[in-house]
Amino acid sequence: MTTQDPRLELPRVQTPLPGPQSAWLFARHDRNLTGANADHHIYPLVEAGKRGHLIVDADGNTFADHMSAWGASPLGPTPPDVKAAMDAAWDRHGMQISGWLPNQAALGLVETLVGIAPGRLSRVEYSVSGTLAVEAAVKFMREATRRPLIITFGGQYHGESTYMTAGASSDLSNVSSGRTQYVSGVVMVPYPNRFRSPFRRGPGPFDECEVLDYLDYLLVQQVHPGQVAGVLIEPVLGEGGIHAPTQRFWDRLQALCRRWGWLLCLDEVQTCMGRCGTMFAMQRWNGIDPDLLLLGKAFAAGGQPIAAILGTDAVMAQTELHLGSTYGFAPAACAGAQAGIARILAGGVLENALELERIFHEVLAPLRVAVAQVGDVRAVGAMAAVEFVTDKASLRPAPALQYAVHHACLRRGVLGISQRGKWHYRLQPALTMPPAVFRHSCELIADAIHDVVQHPPTERSDVQDAVALAPR
Ligand SMILES: Cc1ncc(COP(=O)(O)O)c(C=O)c1O
Structure with missing residues (x-):
């Protein structure tokens, strides 16, 4: 495609990855980075800057940005109105600790x-980060109910604090590898998943409310429901591969909450502020009435770090807890977040996110039938995933294939979200990515998949092996 509109510039990769300049920067700096940060196999490039919806690397290669700072840059490179609002707040306030000194x-x-x-x-x-918002929410739930237990769903991600990583994050294997301790107070049930049921064999669609049967009839035999403070759930599972429960699930979950006096806490750190085509993901369903709702990532609108815990009067009005942090709601971050919300309210952003969802389905859903290793294709607004399997009969996860597809995409100029050991490849572009650029990326992804499945890589015997043995 050729075009004069710079917003519609398409990616171009002209060197092997990493290119010589990126390789030189790695060689120069790796000895000063942590082992994890010096591992460049997943993203073999150094960003030099951004141009519209493209990431430009140190060698001049360009990649369509489907990571958007892991969702924290939802409007593309920080928009001028967000930046101007932050600058003005800096000029007026500089830094301030808003939890102790109220400011305008x-x-x-x-x-x-x-x-x-x-x-x-x-x-x-x-608050200042998603991790801290989740930790605060757990404390609010316990304080408000005077009960100790929290129910969470497997595959969710709640950040890197020791407590939540050990108890309720998708990196649970950290516990068995000795990096974190076992913690008490968190009870985990499977996340509602219509493609892959923990209770049945074969591909879905399954009735994901079976998870609630399990919670209702089985788990409560071990855990007294009167000891549960609340339920912590991502309304759309993000890191765990983009799963969206049905209306029936929400109705039944809320009925359980009412019956037992459990608070409902929605972790919308990844799904808030338009990511799912509505201001909050919960608005994709009817009648969800949370007691707590957590904001992060896109809430910053590409500006300064900021997060928030929204709560009801019943939970928060009488609290004695001070759960902000030094940097929580710093004035410039607040001004940027407010400009971001104004942008969404002005119109166009949510509509574009829904258009990206439509395009993803249109271009990639046919691969579910055409390609044996494409298990499922899912999108909710501008968060999308392709789940890879070794074959449709066994549905065995195919993390090596996912990883190979990611690299084939990178070589074509599509920078998506890939993690070792996971078998879904994800896209999380700016909500404002031009549909033509997004469609082009989806076509490149389809091409990469067709290419990789010609000679699929060998899958390890189990997923933990795949994590340990993936190339570094
Ligand atoms: C659902 C969810 N909760 C919490 C977090 C943690 O947020 P942060 O990285 O800002 O601490 C994340 C981050 O990916 C997330 O996706």
Whole structure:
């Protein structure tokens, strides 16, 4: 495609990866990085800057950016209005600890948030990252109910604090590898998954409410429901591979919450602010009425780090907890977040996210039938995944194939989200990515998949092996 509109520039990779300049930078700096950060096999390039929706590497290669800073840059490179709002707040306030010294920037954002908050959510606690927001929510739930236990769903991700990593994050194997301790107080059930049921063989669609049967009839035999403070759930599973429960699931989950007095806490760190084509992902269903809702990532609108815990009067009005951090709701971050919300409310952003969802399905869903190793294709707004299997009969996960497809995509100029040992490849572009650029990327992904399945890599005997043995 040739075009004069710079927004529609398409990616171009002209060197092997890493290119010579990126390789030189790795060689120069790796001895000063942690082992994990000096592992460049997943992303063999050094970003030199961004141009529209492209990442430009040190060798001049360009990649369509389907990572968008892991969702924290939802409007493309920080938009001028967000930047201008942050600059003005810097000039006025500099740094301030908003949880202790009230300031107009923080209070302005509280007012805006309460204005868009769904249901009974009317109170705001300040935070700085998704991890801290989750930790705070767990404390709020325990304080409000005077109960110790939290129910979570397997495959969710809640950040890197020691407690949540050990108890409820998708990196649970950290415990068995000795990096974190076992923790008490977190009870995990499988995430509702219509493609891959923990209870049945074969590909879905399954009735994912079976998970609630398990919770209702079996788990409560071990865990007294009266000891459960609340349920912590991602309304759309992000890191775990883009799963969206049905309306029936939400109705039944909320009925359980009402019956036992469990609080419902939605971790919308990854799904908030338009990511799923609605301001909050929960608005894709009817009647979800959370007690707590967590914001992060896109909430910053590509500006300074910021996160928030929204809660009801019942949970937050009488709390004695101070759960903000030094940098929570810093004035410039607040101003940027507010400009981001204004952008979404002005129109166009949510519609574009829904258009990206439509294009993803249109281009990639046919591969479910055409390619034996494409197990499932899922998209909810501008978060999307292709799940790879060795074959349709066994549905055995194919992490090596996913990894190979990711590299084939990179060579074609598509920078998506890939992790070792996972068998879904994900896209999380800016909500404002031009549909033509997105469609082009989807076509390149389809091409990469067709190419890789000609000679699929050998899968290891189990997924843990795949993590340990993936090339480094
Ligand atoms: C659902 C969810 N919760 C919490 C977090 C942690 O957020 P942060 O990395 O800002 O600490 C993430 C990060 O990916 C997330 O996806």
